[in-house]
Amino acid sequence: MVVFQDIQDVEEWLAPLDYIAFWEAVAPYRLGLQDRDHCDGLIAGGKMTPALLLDVLKIMATSELRIAFNLKDRIIDPPAACSLRSVH
Numbered sequence: 001m002v003v004f005q006d007i008q009d010v011e012e013w014l015a016p017l018d019y020i021a022f023w024e025a026v027a028p029y030r031l032g033l034q035d036r037d038h039c040d041g042l043i044a045g046g047k048m049t050p051a052l053l054l055d056v057l058k059i060m061a062t063s064e065l066r067i068a069f070n071l072k073d074r075i076i077d078p079p080a081a082c083s084l085r086s087v088h
Contacts, residue, residue: 001028006074010065014058019050022057031064033057 004010017025023036039057042048048056065071 004065004069004071007062007066007071008074010062010071014061017058019054022054026061029065029068031061033060033064
């Protein structure tokens with residue numbers, strides 16, 4: 001299992017995954033997503049395109065992992081941050 005520091009870690013982890021790789025990657029986390037058979041049926045029935053369904057699943061997975069691990073947005077200090085803290 002991957003250890004996430006922030007929400008952006010989750011998004012970066014999920015971004016390159018295709019449909020099959022997504023299901024394999026999220027399986028250990030036991031998320032409350034629709035089961036794969038249901039999603040496969042939506043694609044097979046022409047109700048959703050694989051790309052759209054994958055986008056929705058990634059958003060849902062990000063949300064669930066954010067809640068499960070209490071993840072926050074990444075805070076990046078600007079390059080000048082250290083000089084803003086110093087007192088002359």
